[in-house]
Amino acid sequence: xxxxxxxxxxxxxxxxxxxxxxxxxxxxxxxxxxxxxxxxxxxxxxxxxxxxxxxxxxxxxxxxxxx
Amino acid sequence: xxxxxxxxxxxxxxxxxxxxxxxxxxxxxxxxxxxxxxxxxxxxxxxxxxxxxxxxxxxxxxxxxxxxxxxxxxxxxxxxxxxxxxxxxxxxxxxxxxxxxxxxxxxxxxxxxxxxxxxxxxxxxxxxxxxxxxxxxxxxxxxxxxxxxxxxxxxxxxxxxxxxxxxxxxxxxxxxxxxxxxxxxxxxxxxxxxxxxxxxxxxxxxxxxxxxxxxxxxxxxxxxxxxxxxxxxxxxxxxxxxxxxxxxxxxxxxxxxxxx
Numbered sequence: 001x002x003x004x005x006x007x008x009x010x011x012x013x014x015x016x017x018x019x020x021x022x023x024x025x026x027x028x029x030x031x032x033x034x035x036x037x038x039x040x041x042x043x044x045x046x047x048x049x050x051x052x053x054x055x056x057x058x059x060x061x062x063x064x065x066x067x
Numbered sequence: 068x069x070x071x072x073x074x075x076x077x078x079x080x081x082x083x084x085x086x087x088x089x090x091x092x093x094x095x096x097x098x099x100x101x102x103x104x105x106x107x108x109x110x111x112x113x114x115x116x117x118x119x120x121x122x123x124x125x126x127x128x129x130x131x132x133x134x135x136x137x138x139x140x141x142x143x144x145x146x147x148x149x150x151x152x153x154x155x156x157x158x159x160x161x162x163x164x165x166x167x168x169x170x171x172x173x174x175x176x177x178x179x180x181x182x183x184x185x186x187x188x189x190x191x192x193x194x195x196x197x198x199x200x201x202x203x204x205x206x207x208x209x210x211x212x213x214x215x216x217x218x219x220x221x222x223x224x225x226x227x228x229x230x231x232x233x234x235x236x237x238x239x240x241x242x243x244x245x246x247x248x249x250x251x252x253x254x255x256x257x258x259x260x261x262x263x264x265x266x267x268x269x270x271x272x273x274x275x276x277x278x279x280x281x282x283x284x285x286x287x288x289x290x291x292x293x294x295x296x297x298x299x300x301x302x303x304x305x306x307x308x309x310x311x312x313x314x315x316x317x318x319x320x321x322x323x324x325x326x327x
Contacts, residue, residue: 007111027114032123034109034152039144041151059111061152063123065093066108066136067083067223067273 002054019047022058033062069268071215071246072161072193074132076103079263080293081134081248082286083273084126092282094125100286104132106163106271108139109153134195136163141176143183150187162187163217163250163271164196172222177204185211197250200234202241209242216242217250217271220262224274226254229261239266256285256292263296264304 001012006026013022019042023029035042036059042050052058068075082102087093097105105126112119126133135153140146143166150162164183168176175197181204184194188211196208200218208216218238221227229235230252239247249262250271259270270293279285 007113031114031120032156033112034155036148036152039148041148041155043151044155061109061149061156062112062116062119063126063156064108064110064112064119065083065085065087065122066106066138067085 002052004052004055005057007058007060013052017052019050019052022052023047023060026060028060031062033060035060071104071269072132072195076132077101078103078290078293079269079297080104080259080289081106081250081269081271082276083271084122085273086277087282088277090122090125093277094129096276096282096286097129097131099283100276100290102131102290104134105129106134106136106273107157108136109149109156132161133157133159134161134163135159137165137183138167140166140183141168141179142166143179143186146179146183147186150183150192151190154192160191161193161195164194173224174222175199175219177201177207180204181207181211184208184213188212195248195250200231200238202234202237205238205242209245213245215246215248217248219251220249220258221252223251225252226275226278227252228254228258229265232261232265235262235265235267256288259289259292260296260299263293264299266300269293 002015004011038057078101080100080102081104082097082100083106084093135157137146137149140149146166154160166176166179168174180196184196187194194213195215195217196213197217198204205216221230246268248269248271249267253259253272253275262270276282276285
């Protein structure tokens with residue numbers, strides 16, 4: 001297992017996981033969201049090929065009210 | 068009718084979606100304002116949270132143009148990443164670029180804003196940059212390719228109206244062909260009238276409506292104010308004079324005045 005930080009919270013996930021798999025595990029699938037890995041945007045089309053490593057910081061952002 | 072970011076619109080009000088007493092109140096306020104552009108944001112959300120998703124469903128059903136913001140960004144890099152994420156989530160290349168430089172008055176950071184604007188324009192975004200009323204910063208933003216500028220009236224959420232109308236006038240005069248929107252600080256419908264009378268193309272506001280005692284009624288008030296201010300500008304204001312001048316004709320004054 002590796003430890004990653006998702007939206008500021010520590011999470012344990014299996015090694016060699018990609019973003020698609022992480023989304024599935026964390027139950028974000030079928031929602032509106034976008035992902036940044038270590039401060040860099042990851043486009044939806046690159047989820048399968050983007051691997052997550054130990055201590056990576058992931059932001060999953062969703063629509064919210066705003067001014 | 069006016070055009071912004073490739074869209075032809077009737078309303079010159081850009082309305083925020085935050086701070087309303089309830090989602091239903093937000094929906095009704097936006098509807099009555101007849102605004103066609105609504106600002107939204109991106110925030111961290113846990114998988115189980117339903118609030119964001121249900122908010123987004125309301126907005127989608129309203130069939131409005133969505134203007135996502137980069138609120139909360141403190142550097143060009145953060146703003147660029149947020150903009151890229153927003154483009155994917157909201158399916159628009161419009162971005163309200165907001166890079167905060169001071170936590171106390173939420174003043175935009177002009178250096179980081181210009182830096183981010185330049186990158187985002189190259190990536191195909193239509194950038195709506197939130198800036199101060201500084202003419203040089205406005206010029207730098209125009210130089211990197213911004214078609215739109217959004218100087219503040221006064222600090223975000225302060226409701227202080229237009230702090231510096233002469234600076235805003237100078238920006239209007241220097242950039243007759245850019246779309247200029249007053250963003251932030253509008254507190255009263257009369258502030259919106261003033262902004263529109265200066266020849267600004269539109270007004271972006273949120274708190275003035277959402278924090279009113281009756282947001283729905285205030286949304287209607289702003290609809291009228293913006294339209295009145297624009298008509299006033301188009302009609303051309305009379306020249307101010309230092310002296311009084313009677314409006315009733317002097318010729319034909321009744322005889323009793325002749326003995327004064």
